[in-house]
Amino acid sequence: MRHFVTTLRGHHVQCAVAVAAALLVLAALAGCGQSPGYRHYRGEAMGTGLALTYAGCAGDVEAVVVQELKRVDAQLSTWRSDSEVARFNASATEDWFPVSAPVAALAVDALALSRHSGGAFDLTVAPLVRLWGFGPDAPVNGSAPSAEAVAATMGQVGWQKLEVRLDPPALRRRIAGLSLDFSAIGKGHGVDGVAERLDALGCRSYLVDIGGEVRTLGQGPQGGPWRIGVEPPDGGMPQWVLRLSGQSAATSGDYRNFRLLDGRRLSHIIDPRTGAPVSHPLASVTVVAASAAGADGLATAIQVLGPDEGWNFARRDGTAALLLVRSESGFERRYTESMSQFLEP
Ligand code: AMP
Ligand code: MG
Numbered sequence: 001m002r003h004f005v006t007t008l009r010g011h012h013v014q015c016a017v018a019v020a021a022a023l024l025v026l027a028a029l030a031g032c033g034q035s036p037g038y039r040h041y042r043g044e045a046m047g048t049g050l051a052l053t054y055a056g057c058a059g060d061v062e063a064v065v066v067q068e069l070k071r072v073d074a075q076l077s078t079w080r081s082d083s084e085v086a087r088f089n090a091s092a093t094e095d096w097f098p099v100s101a102p103v104a105a106l107a108v109d110a111l112a113l114s115r116h117s118g119g120a121f122d123l124t125v126a127p128l129v130r131l132w133g134f135g136p137d138a139p140v141n142g143s144a145p146s147a148e149a150v151a152a153t154m155g156q157v158g159w160q161k162l163e164v165r166l167d168p169p170a171l172r173r174r175i176a177g178l179s180l181d182f183s184a185i186g187k188g189h190g191v192d193g194v195a196e197r198l199d200a201l202g203c204r205s206y207l208v209d210i211g212g213e214v215r216t217l218g219q220g221p222q223g224g225p226w227r228i229g230v231e232p233p234d235g236g237m238p239q240w241v242l243r244l245s246g247q248s249a250a251t252s253g254d255y256r257n258f259r260l261l262d263g264r265r266l267s268h269i270i271d272p273r274t275g276a277p278v279s280h281p282l283a284s285v286t287v288v289a290a291s292a293a294g295a296d297g298l299a300t301a302i303q304v305l306g307p308d309e310g311w312n313f314a315r316r317d318g319t320a321a322l323l324l325v326r327s328e329s330g331f332e333r334r335y336t337e338s339m340s341q342f343l344e345p
Pocket of ligand 2: 183184185250251252295296297298299300
């Protein structure tokens, strides 16, 4: 744990460092000067930082990665008006709206997670995210929305009101005003896309990190698994380190992205069941899973469910999850049995 870097400043990095940007929370740990054959690349992606460390790839990694990230941006971004999701949101149609196969497939996975989490995870939460002052086109409000406004907006939300078709790929809204926000799985999806391109280039090892969502393959520069530090919600040195080789990890937290309203912290995570930002003491959830989109989605779902329901949900399924819960003496750490294999003693 001697060498760690959590910022993304600078482009050319001499040692195997890592990352954490925007609202998510992992920093890779690695030694300097011990990475023969490992290369590093940093850039920006999906409104946050991208960092790659890789070895044994054949071909122009940088070009392939940039192209893949452009593709993901054109699928999901709601910070531009011409992406597939932005165009679906802007359209009022209640007919089938054609999208690319990856967007339809991701929406199918997202709906499965909605069903599985009892509606805690919900792509259609977009109008509530906006109402509470988050997201690309949120009005700057000095006050909380009224109960009436929340109730009216909840009428435009509901994963059961979204239909997805795979062949030919398309989305359909069953109610007027339904719009989608893929932010809770988008970065993970981007990480998976980049990782799959690196797989296709024959890389033997990599760490792909977009804003703290990561996917790994093979060994880190020091040999052995990649060491990924989980950033404590109050900043400071990572106290918990994941050892990953072939898995992905994602964190969902309430502490990187929040607004202050009348002295109260408003989380950017909305509980679709109440229509309001979550307000429990669960500060962060880190999930390890096979795919980064899977880890990203589960981390958000558990973050919505909170310290007790989320904990039971993770344990019931055997999900590898680490929960940091605010307590009077700092943070209480809880992790599931399946997480223990990834936690460095
Ligand atoms: P993450 O940081 O991956 O947990 O994603 C959080 C983002 O997902 C928020 O900034 C919102 O844009 C969106 N979001 C908020 N609440 C939910 C929810 N209940 N289900 C799905 N996405 C959500
Ligand atoms: Mg997420």
